[in-house]
Amino acid sequence: MEGITDGVYRRVFHEYFGGADKYFAPFLSPSGDFRITHREKRQLLCDLGAPYTVVPQLLVRETETLAPAFEKLGGFGFTEINLNLGCPSGTVTAKGKGAGLLRDLDALRRLLDAAFRLRGDMRLSAKTRIGFASADEWPRIWGALRSYPFAELIVHPRTREEYYRGGTHPEAMETCGDAPFPVFYNGDVFSPADAQALEEKLGFLSGFMLGRGLVANPSLALELRFGEGLQAQKLKAFHAALTCAYAEEMPFQGLHGRMCEIVSYMSCCFENPKKALKAMRKARDAREYLERSELLFDGCPLKEEPYFDPLGLKV
Numbered sequence: 001m002e003g004i005t006d007g008v009y010r011r012v013f014h015e016y017f018g019g020a021d022k023y024f025a026p027f028l029s030p031s032g033d034f035r036i037t038h039r040e041k042r043q044l045l046c047d048l049g050a051p052y053t054v055v056p057q058l059l060v061r062e063t064e065t066l067a068p069a070f071e072k073l074g075g076f077g078f079t080e081i082n083l084n085l086g087c088p089s090g091t092v093t094a095k096g097k098g099a100g101l102l103r104d105l106d107a108l109r110r111l112l113d114a115a116f117r118l119r120g121d122m123r124l125s126a127k128t129r130i131g132f133a134s135a136d137e138w139p140r141i142w143g144a145l146r147s148y149p150f151a152e153l154i155v156h157p158r159t160r161e162e163y164y165r166g167g168t169h170p171e172a173m174e175t176c177g178d179a180p181f182p183v184f185y186n187g188d189v190f191s192p193a194d195a196q197a198l199e200e201k202l203g204f205l206s207g208f209m210l211g212r213g214l215v216a217n218p219s220l221a222l223e224l225r226f227g228e229g230l231q232a233q234k235l236k237a238f239h240a241a242l243t244c245a246y247a248e249e250m251p252f253q254g255l256h257g258r259m260c261e262i263v264s265y266m267s268c269c270f271e272n273p274k275k276a277l278k279a280m281r282k283a284r285d286a287r288e289y290l291e292r293s294e295l296l297f298d299g300c301p302l303k304e305e306p307y308f309d310p311l312g313l314k315v
């Protein structure tokens with residue numbers, strides 16, 4: 001998740017929780033000969049030699065960006081690249097990138113033709129939505145996508161217009177039952193019950209990509225796999241380790257903004273977190289921030305069934 005699950009987050013998350021087969025890094029939007037920012041490069045290099053698999057994601061439309069991107073990312077040691085066909089942001093879709101590709105299937109085919117021609121040994125996967133304006137677009141989009149030899153396809157069954165609002169449309173994915181590659185489901189999987197209901201509905205799924213639910217409840221992958229529920233003290237230790245890791249990377253202002261955002265997700269797992277969050281937001285340095293975090297981790301009981309609530313985010 002762009003702006004949240006960076007290299008530092010992945011490293012500390014894996015140390016404390018894990019449970020995921022692999023991690024998709026937030027999108028890179030390189031130009032020309034794969035010029036990425038110094039920060040993006042540092043984030044990627046963070047993953048080199050890590051004891052877990054990371055898949056970088058590209059947000060591109062122009063085919064000339066592909067060869068330098070594959071070459072540089074392959075040179076860093078990555079063996080799979082994910083193509084972003086789903087980002088709903090207006091600034092992205094205005095350039096015809098992300099979900100913008102879904103309303104221009106010729107441009108999508110041009111991109112995919114070039115990507116599969118140039119990829120060499122690189123595994124290519126993609127993450128898509130089911131339409132730009134309407135789910136009725138999905139059969140045509142699916143018709144185009146299924147003709148490529150993806151390593152896997154992740155489907156977020158909402159349209160671009162829906163952003164992350166309202167319910168998902170899993171029924172649209174029934175067409176993927178004859179997919180020639182593994183299909184993964186993404187969207188609003190916040191509990192084992194959510195995952196189970198989807199597995200029953202879409203028996204062909206190869207698995208799930210977790211987003212906000214995992215940031216809110218970092219034990220969610222472990223819970224889906226092994227039934228290992230969230231424990232407040234483990235979450236507290238993870239939160240402290242993450243705060244210290246960011247303190248080594250950036251000044252307090254940056255770390256504070258980042259941690260407050262992550263904690264607003266985590267707060268969905270607690271009863272009555274408002275006061276604690278407010279105190280944490282007003283902290284003036286890292287030590288005060290961590291002291292005040294005890295109000296949340298020691299002072300607020302965990303909900304019996306932690307569950308991410310998009311409406312509860314901005315408490």
Ligand SMILES: Cc1cc2nc3c(=O)[nH]c(=O)nc-3n(C[C@H](O)[C@H](O)[C@H](O)COP(=O)(O)O)c2cc1C
Binds near residue numbers: 189212
């Ligand atoms: C703040 C934020 C940043 C995101 N960044 C990315 C991204 O870089 N690449 C991507 O494929 N999806 C990105 N997403 C979308 C998530 O991967 C996911 O598709 C979405 O949150 C729905 O899944 P969830 O209900 O499990 O969170 C982002 C979502 C949010 C809220």
